[in-house]
Amino acid sequence: MGTRRRGSIALTLLCATALLTAPGFAVGTAFAAPEPPVGKSLEQVRKEIEDLYRAAGAATDAYNLAESETRTQSAKIVQIANLVVAGKDRITGLKSRAGAAARAQYRSGGLPPGAQLAMSNNPTQFLDGADRLRQGEKAASDLLSELNRTQSDLQQYAKDASAHWELLEANRLKQEGSKKQIEEKIKAAEELESKLEAEQKAKLMQLEQEAQYKAQTAWLSTGALKESTGSASSEAGRKAVRFATAQIGKAYVWGAEGPDTFDCSGLTSQAWRAAGKAIPRTSQEQLRLPKVAIKDMRPGDLIIYFDDASHVGLYVGDGAIIHAPRPGRNVTLAGAGSMPIKAVVRPDA
Structure with missing residues (x-):
């Protein structure tokens, strides 16, 4: 302590x-610096400059947040694009499997598996065929379900990408607006300070230090640090x-x-x-x-x-x-x- x-x-x-x-x-x-040529006291100028930079600081925070969100949305769009590519490749593979099944049926005379099974006179062949038929029907059903699910995923990816593009554009506009505010506030503060003579700028710096010293002294006098662990x-x-x-x-x-x-x-x-x-x-x-x-x-x-x-x-x-x-x-x-x-x-x- x-x-x-x-x-x-x-x-x-x-x-x-x-x-x-x-x-x-x-x-x-007493400090006797001349008054600034703007019709205001140096203390008024100090407060005005401080307010302008405070406003620029708030706009900077908004700009930084929009920039961070823009990077996030951009990354999500890239991620969605990769998912779309993978989904399209998946659909191509599923269609290829479906085509192979169709070609196999064509080679067997064009008869569906059920018809071929019904024409069999061999009980063992019939039972084996029935089992294969059930397996084939399940595989065909699974193939169709997976194809539909993948197509549905692609539709959702498209919606997600559109939503992220909208957020990306909104953040871009937010950045532009914040950047304009920042530049305007900083320019106004710099122009105000540029009208001061060297001696007045030195006094302005002293006034800033005095304000900080006064605030720090007042804060310490409250005992803010006395209970520090x-x-x-x-x-x-x-x-x-x-x-x-x-x-x-x-x-x-x-x-x-x-x-x-x-x-x-x-x-x-x-x-x-x-x-x-x-x-x-x-x-x-x-x-x-x-x-x-x-x-x-x-x-x-x-x-x-x-x-x-x-x-x-x-x-x-x-x-x-x-x-x-x-x-x-x-x-x-x-x-x-x-x-x-x-x-x-x-x-x-």
């Missing part, structure tokens, strides 16, 4: 140091943390899942893949993983943020996460309480 408390204090000091060393910040003096991380959790730590400094790119760039859920899903555990691709799907209480969370757990579950980070202990924040930012360490927590989930529960 003492180690975790020192870690939390260290993280708080890290945030505070970042604020104190930010350009234009001096102890005992200190459970050791699982081996898989340690592997996930090592992977995420190695990605620090890499750029955020929406829709990316490595190896050089990541979005938030791309980072967490790949971290757990590196740990040998496949988990859902998006933060909203990751929310469905087994939940744990904040007091019980351990390194490797995922923290889902915001009411719409549009962001996720990987808990590394001592009140900190590693996450891919947003466009224009890199994978970094942050306070676990620097954003509104929706849930904590454990991939290897």
